[in-house]
Amino acid sequence: MLAVGGMRIERQATDELDRLAGLIEGIKVGMLTTIGNDGSMRSRPLQTLLMDDRARLWFFVEAESPKTEEMEAHDHQVCLTYADPDKMSFVSVSGTGRLVRDRERMRELWTPFAKPWFPRGVDDPSLALLEVRLDKAELWDSPGSATMRMTGLLKALGTGDKASLGENIKTSGPRTAAPGDET
Numbered sequence: 001m002l003a004v005g006g007m008r009i010e011r012q013a014t015d016e017l018d019r020l021a022g023l024i025e026g027i028k029v030g031m032l033t034t035i036g037n038d039g040s041m042r043s044r045p046l047q048t049l050l051m052d053d054r055a056r057l058w059f060f061v062e063a064e065s066p067k068t069e070e071m072e073a074h075d076h077q078v079c080l081t082y083a084d085p086d087k088m089s090f091v092s093v094s095g096t097g098r099l100v101r102d103r104e105r106m107r108e109l110w111t112p113f114a115k116p117w118f119p120r121g122v123d124d125p126s127l128a129l130l131e132v133r134l135d136k137a138e139l140w141d142s143p144g145s146a147t148m149r150m151t152g153l154l155k156a157l158g159t160g161d162k163a164s165l166g167e168n169i170k171t172s173g174p175r176t177a178a179p180g181d182e183t
Contacts, residue, residue: 042067057134062127063101089142094137
């Protein structure tokens, strides 16, 4: 067992979450999916600022926007997907989102790359943080180099051994609080 953020979680889960965080950090931009009022699903790109040690993903968003309204209208449930086809790395995260208007936290996470969307910076009244608490995640990751991936593919074609194509890992995030609770 390992203590993380005041919680106790299994070491294996920590290794899986570390692996997940590494893939997300390498990909950076995720597609946030929400459910529209008509029941259709919509996805939008968001730059990931951080995946913290409590398996929470952080993004800058406009507080009053269709994505935040749809999230709030559907029990705060969202999905994030990440893809790096060149490396054959893919991630899917199901989680619970909430808006956070903590200016100190915004200052900690601020990046100049957010300025085109929020020209007034951290003091922009429309700026908020979207915190997504990971409920479940799945990742697919292939061996390192293109040569290794091709070797794995050829082996799978010849033997039917799909394990040589890479790994598929399913994990759950540590649950700490309900969506309205403080960070």
